[in-house]
Amino acid sequence: MNTDTPDTHRASPPNAPVRKSLSKAARWRVLMAVMVAWLPIAMDMTILHIAVPSLTLSLQATGTEILWIIDIYPLIMASLLVPMGTQGDRIGPRALLLVGLAIFLVASLAAAFSPTARFLIMSRALLAVGAAMIVPSVLAIIRITFEDWKERAMALGIWGTVSTVAAAMGPLAGGILLEHFWWGSVFLINVPIILGILPLAAMLLPKPQVKTRGSWPIGQALTLAAGLMGTVYAVKAVFKQGASLLLCGGALVCGVTLLTLFVRRQLTAATPMLDLGLFRLPAIRVGLVTALVVSGALAGVELTIAQELQFVLGRTPLQAGIFMLPIMAASAVGGPLAGKLVVFGGLRKVCTLSLLAAGASLAGLGLASFHDAGWLVASYMVVLGLSLSIGLTASSIAIMGSVPPEKGGAAGSIEALGYDLGAGLGITGFGVLLAANYSSALRLPEQLRQSLPHGVADSISDTMVAAELAGGEQGRIIAEAGQAAFSAAHSTVLLSAAFLVCLLGIWVFNGLRNYTPGEQGKT
Incomplete structure (x- = not known):
């Protein structure tokens, strides 16, 4: 048996509060509550993908507006995750979770009834604020609640399963809703879930949570958030048609400057907001980059497939969601399996092999034809869902096992930062690549x-809007030309994702070569 397991006998800092351990039944009730709270957040990362054609036509949204509607959520969330995670470590993750759920509820209502594309973009930004409070709180509560590493591995495996299954269920749930309701129903579904979990979480989550001493340095938090947003905006905007190089350059300089100031402040401040020593741990570094690349590739791939199935093959949203069911089914198995595999095979082998398998399945999908999809395409999707679920859950186990409980929010925010920033940049990057092809x-x-x-050739959504407006024989010619072009372009996106994930697998194997359990916790 491999002994590459977390060190669970790490001493707490002298000022850490004494925690009363919950009973086993109470611990699993806490896990149930935070998993239900996490469900709408994870689903919102992908549920909108299936609704893109519907809301494009309903709101007459341009390709640029569609990209902003989709990725403003992960990008705003990524900018706020670390500040919110460290704030949760100070006030307690329970309080932050409950506030975040309330904000997410209000934002879901606003998004569901958005009259314009711009209003929907603003509503999605507010959704991101609530999500940024919830995500690190969930991971911190798991870290605090489960002190035994074996129980924690299983709990994080369940969290990984819920994450991947919810993300994979997004297109299916969206398809079912759009089969019977308007596109706003993909946001309205959050309302009954949150109304149900709010009182349950308030009742089940223990009040005396681990807290760190000191005030929350709001100046450092704003510096980090502004730096991330400026940098990400510059990366996004530079690829737009007619983008101002002066504006993009200014945003990039401001963003990088603010991030540099933030790092310098963390190294010199008596009470830094974020312990940068966490990044000395191989598990933290590898976990962050893994989450960044894999979530970016997966988000771009899902959006590409959803558009091809509906715009090109004429599938209904429900049929498109069912087409992606193999990913969801396989993801449900990968989470709990990851904990066992890490114990017996070691983190390095499990992460590397799972990423290489994911890359191979993406390459297979890139070379396959969805016009005549059979068992081979379904097999590629099963391998993709299983391998990504195992790899990402294994990284989560390593990250959350590398820190003491009082730093659970910070570690959780770092991990989630990779997921959400990767999803936002992935959609932008693959959207640009797809648009160019x-x-x-x-x-x-x-x-x-x-x-x-002007701009009819920028994306298939722009082309289909033009086809609908033209109507008749002209509309048919425009639509058929767009469908043929999209089919030719999709392989480039999927093969690019495969290449990135395989490169990541090689980097992970090299990055964890000196990884040892004894290094964990030495921050």
Whole structure:
């Protein structure tokens, strides 16, 4: 048996409060409560993908607006995760979780009844604020509640299962809702879940949570959030058509400068907001990069497949969701399995092999034809769901086992930062790649192209809006040209994702070569 397991006998700091251990039944009730609280957050990362064609036509949204609607959620959340995680360590994750749920409830109502694309973008930004409070709180509560590493591994395995299954269920749930209701129902579904979990969480979650001493340095928090947003905005904006290089350059300089000031402040402040010593641990570094690349690739892939199934193959939202069921089913197995595999095979082997398997399955999907999808495509999806679930859950086990309970919020926010920033940048990056290939592949008669609005070739959503407005024979020609171009472009996106994930697997194998259990906790 491999002994690559977390050190659970680490001494708490002298000022750490004494915690009363919960009974085993109470611990698992706490896990149940935080898992239900986590469910709408995880689903919101992907449920909107299946609704893109519907809301595109309903709100007459441009391709640029669609990208902002989708990725403003993970990008705003990523900017606030670390400040919220460290705040949770100070006031207690229970209080932060309950406030975050209330904000998420209000934002869900606003998003469901958005009259315009811009209003929906603002509502999604508010959703991100609530989510940024909930995500690190969930992981911190798990770290505090489960002190035994074996129980904690199983609890994090369940969390990983809920995360991957909820994300995979997003397209299916969205498809079912859109089969019977309007696109706003994908947000309205959050309301009954949160109304049910709020009183349950208030009752089940223990009040005396681990807290760290000292005040919350709001100046440092704002510096970090502004730095991340400025940098990410610059990366996003530079790829837009007609983007101002002066504006993008200014945003990048401001963002990088603020991030540099934040790092310097953490190294010199008597009470830093974030313990940068956490990044000396191999598990933290590898976990962050793994989450960043894999979540980015997966978000881009899911969005690509959802659009192809509906715009090109004419599937309904429900049919598109059912098509992705193999990913969901396999993901449900990977979480609990990851804990056992790490104990017997070691973190390094499990993470590396799972990522290489995920890359191979993405390559298979890139080379396959969805027009005649059979058992082979379903097999690729099963391997993808299983391997990503195992790899990401194993990284989570290592990260959360590398810190003492009083730093659970900070560690959880670092992990979630990789997921959410990766999803936002992944959608942007793969959206740009897809748009570039799509534009070059789109073939329209020159006379017809000149009569169409500017930007019709930017994305398939823009092309389909133009086809609907044109109608008749012209509309049919435009739609068929867009479908052919998208089919030609999708392979490039999926193969690029495969390449990135395989490179990541090689890097993880090298990055964890000196990883030892004894290094954990030495921050």
